[in-house]
Amino acid sequence: MSNDPIASHTIQPGSYAAGRLRVGQTLRVTDVEGAQIADFFAWSVQDQCPQEMGLTAMVNARWALSVGDQLVDSAVEPIWTIVEDTAGKHLFGGGCCTRAVNIKAGVDQLGCVEIVSEGMLELGLDPTTFQQTTAANLFAARAYHTDGSITGGPPVSKAGDSITFRAEQELYWILVCCPYPSEDVNGGKSTPHRVDIWAEKDAGSEEGVAEYV
Numbered sequence: 001m002s003n004d005p006i007a008s009h010t011i012q013p014g015s016y017a018a019g020r021l022r023v024g025q026t027l028r029v030t031d032v033e034g035a036q037i038a039d040f041f042a043w044s045v046q047d048q049c050p051q052e053m054g055l056t057a058m059v060n061a062r063w064a065l066s067v068g069d070q071l072v073d074s075a076v077e078p079i080w081t082i083v084e085d086t087a088g089k090h091l092f093g094g095g096c097c098t099r100a101v102n103i104k105a106g107v108d109q110l111g112c113v114e115i116v117s118e119g120m121l122e123l124g125l126d127p128t129t130f131q132q133t134t135a136a137n138l139f140a141a142r143a144y145h146t147d148g149s150i151t152g153g154p155p156v157s158k159a160g161d162s163i164t165f166r167a168e169q170e171l172y173w174i175l176v177c178c179p180y181p182s183e184d185v186n187g188g189k190s191t192p193h194r195v196d197i198w199a200e201k202d203a204g205s206e207e208g209v210a211e212y213v
């Protein structure tokens, strides 16, 4: 993107950023220091259907998505298109940590589910409707194999790697910077993400855009 973003957020581990996009606006998630998972969510403004990873895998006939692939919502309508990806490895399989999962890992802290619930309240969404299958685990290295096994390991993303999505609907989004204390999940030390947002192509004046970001 050659022009300047219309909004930018830095998200520290254990916190979130949230907002609303118009169709055609683009959102880039940057792994600032590398090896850090982001749990990324979206909902249709029109009917509040969430993005849904099981249906996304079915529509794409793959769970490892790349540039040009689309994420769909629970009504099987496209909600994002991946337009750039310098990291190349993510998990579009759903699932994210909870406070109970963090306690089992030795730290009593809020997990991504409790954190995204705060963001849903801020956006006027009902957190009791939250489903684990709505999480896109950006930069996660976990992988499914044909023998039935699942492998993990730290994210392979390097400092400054990013993935960029274009909004295919007017949508709400939330990005949670996962605090889970694990070498396999966040490289042993959780570090921040940055989110940058650009106006839709040929948007002309940015007047009136700020309320959407």
Ligand SMILES: [Zn+2]
Residues within 6 Å of the ligand: 039, 096, 097, 098, 111, 112, 177, 178, 179, 180
């Ligand atoms: Zn988490």
